[in-house]
Amino acid sequence: MEKMINKTRLSLIQGDITRQETDAIVNAANSSLMGGGGVDGAIHRAGGPAILENCKKIVAQRGPLPAGQAVITTGGNLKARHVIHTVGPIWHGGKRGEPETLAGAYRECLKLAVENSLKSLSFPSISTGAYGYPLDQAARTALGTVIDFLKEDTSLEEVHFVLFNSQVLDAYSNVLEELQP
Numbered sequence: 001m002e003k004m005i006n007k008t009r010l011s012l013i014q015g016d017i018t019r020q021e022t023d024a025i026v027n028a029a030n031s032s033l034m035g036g037g038g039v040d041g042a043i044h045r046a047g048g049p050a051i052l053e054n055c056k057k058i059v060a061q062r063g064p065l066p067a068g069q070a071v072i073t074t075g076g077n078l079k080a081r082h083v084i085h086t087v088g089p090i091w092h093g094g095k096r097g098e099p100e101t102l103a104g105a106y107r108e109c110l111k112l113a114v115e116n117s118l119k120s121l122s123f124p125s126i127s128t129g130a131y132g133y134p135l136d137q138a139a140r141t142a143l144g145t146v147i148d149f150l151k152e153d154t155s156l157e158e159v160h161f162v163l164f165n166s167q168v169l170d171a172y173s174n175v176l177e178e179l180q181p
């Protein structure tokens, strides 16, 4: 599914984010930035050791990355030249600021992409794997935040959500159709 949001094409696709050719892909990392399971492990495996070396330098300088913030590294061997690492919230029932933190994670990635003059960016479904965020609620916050940003800032040409299976794709598609009929 594709929608134009102002000047940016927003697409939902099913696939493996490590194979995307956008200028950057987003990693749903954890605060240590030392890699992990899920999409984080897949990105480090596909991109090779240069990404982890970059992450180690960043952590040495500024410490662990708090949830809702983002940093940019090389893409190593990936087709994407950069990886933007962010940390989503761990779901604790929804009353510990999870929606605000998740929205912040998406916004900080978009801001970093714009600051680095990138034209295209791919997101995974942040926080909906190991971090347990309910899929439908995560999709609402993810898409709502990205759409609000793209209405204000027109410098990105393409934003993709690269969703790993049909259940995640369906959840995001239903929400996008509701938000942008």
Ligand code: ADP
Pocket (backbone or CB within 6 Å): 015, 016, 017, 018, 028, 029, 037, 038, 039, 040, 042, 088, 124, 125, 126, 127, 128, 129, 130, 131, 132, 162, 163, 164, 165, 168
């Ligand atoms: P979190 O810890 O933020 O919950 P996970 O990596 O556990 O992150 O899961 C986030 C989402 O990423 C899940 O929907 C999962 O299915 C998906 N995912 C896992 N591997 C990939 C991949 N290679 N490409 C795109 N999405 C992926």
